[in-house]
Amino acid sequence: MPEQRTTASRGELALAVHGTEAEQHLRLLYDWLxxxxxLRGRLRLRSRPVAEGEMGGVLDVLTVALGAGGTGALIARSVSTWLSQRRADITVTVKAPDGREVSIDVKRSQDPLAIIREVERLAAPPQE
Structure with missing residues (x-):
């Protein structure tokens, strides 16, 4: 199976789910968000290109268009709550357009304030 790529375009955060049944969990996360x-109208599921021998593309990234302030906190809070309800051993990686990223797993979702700070930092433009 090809390696998952978590990529974000300018003005977007990219979320990828890693673990068992990642594509199914990515769809569930999309439904949750x-x-x-x-966030309505700002979410998009993307497929990676079809690899040789595959019948179709595989969903690998959920992108969120960044808007007014607070998007990072909203994403972090929602993802933390969603993860805390999962029984599977999965991780969500959030990646900023400039390549910075943070991974949130089921165990870390128990500390939503720390995650909110990290994802807010990703949603803010990088400081030079």
């Missing part, structure tokens, strides 16, 4: 009013 669409319940947030402030």
């Amino acid at each position: 669409t319940l947030e009013d402030d």
